[in-house]
Amino acid sequence: MNMTQRTQQIIDEINHLQLEELEVILKEILKQIDQQKRVESILEEYIGIGEGCWQTDAQVYIEELRSEEEKSLPK
DSSP states (O other): OOOOHHHHHHHHHHTTOOHHHHHHHHHHHHHHHHHHHHHHHHHHHHTTTTTTSSSSOHHHHHHHHHHHHHHHSOO
16 A cells, blocks of 8 residues: 555654543544445445436436537537
8 A cells, every 4th residue: 555645644643642632533444434434325326326326327328418418509
């Protein structure tokens, strides 16, 4: 894993913290990780939910709309 300068600076700061400060930071990190996992889990529930609603692939549909719009623009 490639550590950025900022990451190394944070680690250096962490190495100088007291136990109580470390516990606060750990709780915050765990809270953020948990929140990110919940968001990802919720989003995963919606992946593919619209499958079958359209007669065509969504990307193909968008490309067709853009192409039609370009044709209708004044030159």
